[in-house]
Amino acid sequence: MKIGELSRRTGVPTRMLRYYEEQDLLHPERSDNGYRVYGPTAVYQVQQIRGLLDSGLTTEIIRRIMPFLDKPDDILMHPRCLTPEVDALLRGEAERIQQRIECLARNRDAIYAYLAAIQDAGRR
Known part of the structure; x- marks a missing residue:
């Protein structure tokens, strides 16, 4: 999906999605014309990022723990992360x-x- 669709599905403005990419929180692929292309798990990743930011965590901490998170409702870190x-x-x-x-x-x-x-x- 393109960035506009991800924005619609998550309620997060495209500007914020670009910021998440700059902060190394999201990793879209690029199409031949340079457009960002997000995979099916991007919606869950954005939901997790939003939840963690809303809880007060910094993007630095989120970047470190994101690889260990599976689903938006399971914000449990794997012991290897700690x-x-x-x-x-x-x-x-x-x-x-x-x-x-x-x-x-x-x-x-x-x-x-x-x-x-x-x-x-x-x-x-």
Whole structure:
């Protein structure tokens, strides 16, 4: 399939698909006229990339673990993938995500406190 069809089937803009290729996450073949041609597994690969990006992983980490992922619902790494370097990357990423969660929770709590204070002031 061509890039436009992959975009339609995944909901990912063609610009992002090109970016995934630049980041060495997707590997389309090229037709004689230079058009990108994606195989049948490309839809699943894009779904996995989206899911991993949405979870906060970087393209560097995704590039390292993509060869070990089979299906969009099975984001389980093969034990051979967990080298000490990848282990350190994933642990660092998990800590960064945890810090973001804590920051978001503080922001959420501050917004609720602000809304409560405004509502209390309006009742007086």
